[in-house]
Amino acid sequence: MARQDRRRATSAGADPAEDRRVQSAVTDALLEDRQLEAAYRRKGEREARRYILNPLALLQRGPITYLLATADGHEDALLFALHRFERVNVTNAPAKRPKGFALQDCLSNGAAHYGSGKHIRLEASFDAAAGEHLRVTPISEEQTRSSDGENRLRLRANVPDTPQLRWWLLAFGNAVTVEAPAALRQWFAEKTAAMAACYADDLPREVALRSRTTLDGALAKCHAVYCSAYALSAEMPSTGTITLKLRITAGLAV
Numbered sequence: 001m002a003r004q005d006r007r008r009a010t011s012a013g014a015d016p017a018e019d020r021r022v023q024s025a026v027t028d029a030l031l032e033d034r035q036l037e038a039a040y041r042r043k044g045e046r047e048a049r050r051y052i053l054n055p056l057a058l059l060q061r062g063p064i065t066y067l068l069a070t071a072d073g074h075e076d077a078l079l080f081a082l083h084r085f086e087r088v089n090v091t092n093a094p095a096k097r098p099k100g101f102a103l104q105d106c107l108s109n110g111a112a113h114y115g116s117g118k119h120i121r122l123e124a125s126f127d128a129a130a131g132e133h134l135r136v137t138p139i140s141e142e143q144t145r146s147s148d149g150e151n152r153l154r155l156r157a158n159v160p161d162t163p164q165l166r167w168w169l170l171a172f173g174n175a176v177t178v179e180a181p182a183a184l185r186q187w188f189a190e191k192t193a194a195m196a197a198c199y200a201d202d203l204p205r206e207v208a209l210r211s212r213t214t215l216d217g218a219l220a221k222c223h224a225v226y227c228s229a230y231a232l233s234a235e236m237p238s239t240g241t242i243t244l245k246l247r248i249t250a251g252l253a254v
Helices: 020-032 103-108 163-170 182-198 205-235
Strands: 034-040 049-061 064-071 078-081 085-094 119-127 144-147 152-160 176-180
Touching (some): 020 034, 020 049
Antiparallel strands (some): 034 049, 049 064
16 A cells, blocks of 8 residues: 555545645744745635734644734734635744743634634533543543433533534534523524524424424413513503513524
8 A cells, every 4th residue: 555545634525725835834934933924815805915924833623724823913823724825935034922822721712713712611411322422532621521311411611612612512413402501502592493494394294393382382482471571561650661672593482
């Protein structure tokens, strides 16, 4: 077997095309601790922008390689996908590392997964089989696992709230239920409702009826809340004002 045939990476999609000259220049700049002059086309834009970058590290996420760097004198570390560079030149200027920069701290704050870096206390209930891998590959050093009834596993962990976390949870489908925080649970309710709507016409009749029953229950709950609020407003002084806002999302009355 040829040596190169032993070095393969697998992914759900095709690997993005990366210019070897870009890879070489970025690697040289990192090793020599020098600045990069680059033309980089951001996602969704047609024209490349010019940047002066201070390279900090190369990160691999799935099939995509990213350069972690600061740009144009700013202190915030940003991610640049290598396949989006149109031109890269290594300069003679020394790279400027942010004061107190530590790669591990940057990764712990979610730099490798985008997002704001804000940490949340995640609570989720997994099917036992789906959650088994959490014992071998924990998502947080502080995670705890406990039995949550028959064939269920409850996870509690402090993690950065990033798109990568949400994609990871979505991949489990109905094998996971997000319990907290409330904002993340609401996001999943809205996301899964939108997904279900895409396939509504293909649902078997009995499933569609169950879904309709859930929605009717939510509407009834909203109606009861509305009636209570109306009765309360009738008892308020004429100067008093009540503003009632109702929202129905994914069969939930909020």
